Amino acid sequence: MNICSVAMGGWNIIFESSKDLAPALLRIAQTTEFFGLGIFPQMSLGEYRVVYEESDTEVSVRYSSQTVIIRAPWNVVCGGETLLYAALPFIELQRQTRGYVTIHAAAVYNNSGTSTLILGKSGSGKTITALSLCRYRGARLMGNDLVVIGSEEHRSSIKIHSGTKFITLRYESILRNMPDLLHLFPDKNEDSWLRKVSVLPKQANIGLYLGDAPLANVFMVHVDETKNDIFVKSANNLVTRLYINENFSRYIRGTCLAVLGRKLEHLGYIPSFDSEALFAHRVVLIERLFTEYAMVYVSGPLEKVVEYVASQ
Numbered sequence: 001m002n003i004c005s006v007a008m009g010g011w012n013i014i015f016e017s018s019k020d021l022a023p024a025l026l027r028i029a030q031t032t033e034f035f036g037l038g039i040f041p042q043m044s045l046g047e048y049r050v051v052y053e054e055s056d057t058e059v060s061v062r063y064s065s066q067t068v069i070i071r072a073p074w075n076v077v078c079g080g081e082t083l084l085y086a087a088l089p090f091i092e093l094q095r096q097t098r099g100y101v102t103i104h105a106a107a108v109y110n111n112s113g114t115s116t117l118i119l120g121k122s123g124s125g126k127t128i129t130a131l132s133l134c135r136y137r138g139a140r141l142m143g144n145d146l147v148v149i150g151s152e153e154h155r156s157s158i159k160i161h162s163g164t165k166f167i168t169l170r171y172e173s174i175l176r177n178m179p180d181l182l183h184l185f186p187d188k189n190e191d192s193w194l195r196k197v198s199v200l201p202k203q204a205n206i207g208l209y210l211g212d213a214p215l216a217n218v219f220m221v222h223v224d225e226t227k228n229d230i231f232v233k234s235a236n237n238l239v240t241r242l243y244i245n246e247n248f249s250r251y252i253r254g255t256c257l258a259v260l261g262r263k264l265e266h267l268g269y270i271p272s273f274d275s276e277a278l279f280a281h282r283v284v285l286i287e288r289l290f291t292e293y294a295m296v297y298v299s300g301p302l303e304k305v306v307e308y309v310a311s312q
Contacts, residue, residue, distance in 0.1 A: 005046065006087065009036035009148060009162050011094040013087045017052040024080030036162055037084075048090035050083055061086065061259050061268025070268075076261040086259045086270075092251040093273045099281060100150035100161055102251045106130035107147045107160045108139035109209035114216035115142055115160040116309065117149065119295075121243065125223025125302065128173050132306040134206035135178070139310075141165065141201050142209050149215070150285060157214040158288060167204055171195035176225065177302055217312050218289050222299040230300030230308055236290045240297070244289070248282050249274065 002020045006013045015021050025039045048066050055071045062069045068086050070077065077083055092102055106118040106126040116133070120126045126144075133139040143163010151158045172195075174181050181204060185197050201208050220235045250256040254270035261267055289295050298305050 005040040006084070007036075007038040007040065008091050009095075011091050012046040012048075013090055014046045014049045015052070015083065015087075016049060018054060019052065019074060021052065021080065021083065024078060025084070028080045028084060048087075048094070050087045050090075052077060052083060059261070059267055061270075063089070063269075063271050066090070070259070072261065072267060076267070079262055082259060082261060082267065085257060088251070088257055089254055089270055089273050095148060095150075096252050096278045096281070098150075099152040099285075100148050101248050101282060101285065102146055102148050103247050104145065104250075105147040105149075105163075105247075106144045107142040107149075107163055108133050109142050109160075109213050110216065111138050112216070113213065115213040117147070117160065117215060117218045117289075118221055118309070119219065119244070119247070120221045123170075125173070125221050125305070127167060127169070128177060128223060128302060129221050129305060129309065131167060131169075131178070131204060131206065132302060133310060134201075135204070137306065137310045140207040140209040141167075142213065144168075158285065158293070159212050159214045161212045165208060166198045166200060167206075168196050168198045169204070171197075173223075215293060217309070218293045218295040219309055219312075220295065220297040221305055221309075222297070223302045223305055224299050225301050227300045230298060230304045232296055232298050232308065235295040235297040240295075241286075241290075244286050245282075248286060249279075252278060 002017050004015050004022045006015055006025060022039055022041050051067060051069045053069060053071045054074050056073060059072045070086055095102060108116050108130050110116060118126045118129055130141060130144055134141050142160050144167050145164045147163040148161040149158065150161065169181065169184065171185055184199050184203060185195065220240060252274045253272040257270050259267045259270060298308055
């Protein structure tokens with residue numbers, strides 16, 4: 001039996017298999033999709049396990065409270081990504097048990113030693129706002145797309161813990177706002193809105209901040225170049241609350257996760273690992289963002305949205 005430990009942002013999973021999984025997992029550790037990923041070719045302390053059992057024909061994924069057993073042909077899972085995605089529900093369970101939540105957002109580190117959280121629905125301008133704050137306002141990127149946020153005690157400061165460090169650029173937005181980055185796009189004749197490329201921060205000429213930082217501000221952004229000025233109001237409304245609740249629960253409930261094979265086929269069901277206690281902690285966290293951190297909604301042209309966020 002081959003055993004190795006996988007750590008992601010301080011939370012551990014044990015991998016067990018008759019195959020040596022370490023080479024595939026080490027290769028993935030060099031990519032940008034799995035942030036804070038470390039592979040250790042030995043057993044470490046940990047209560048959660050991913051067990052791979054090779055099968056000629058059977059394909060199944062079975063979760064229990066602390067273990068997921070995957071049975072499939074080796075060529076279905078040999079890339080390693082499938083096994084890592086199967087482990088993510090247990091990573092999120094450990095995070096939320098400690099008071100942290102994985103969300104879709106962007107976050108930047110400010111020169112004051114604090115962080116700014118940028119929320120918004122897909123295509124609202126989270127990434128271009130964060131990129132502009134880093135390129136033109138001296139901020140450094142803490143996370144884009146996925147951000148881990150929380151606090152271990154209800155009365156302690158909320159902080160940005162970590163986040164993915166790649167940046168997905170949309171051609172239409174870059175063409176309008178940062179044409180000097182157009183060389184990063186492959187020469188393809190695609191719809192300009194769907195045409196995207198993922199790059200590392202250094203390719204976009206921005207700096208990184210690799211530690212954690214206390215939260216100072218929270219914004220819901222909507223970059224709208226059809227407007228001449230910005231619109232600012234409290235984000236404390238029904239629509240935003242529903243969005244925040246869904247955003248903060250999607251990983252623990254498995255609604256944005258899937259265990260897929262190399263041909264992107266579904267291999268099995270991921271159950272929810274949510275609980276009333278985890279829900280209660282998220283409620284406190286969300287309420288603090290609306291009250292203590294006074295989350296606001298900011299809409300308008302990019303330059304003025306960035307100017308407003310930076311001024312706060």
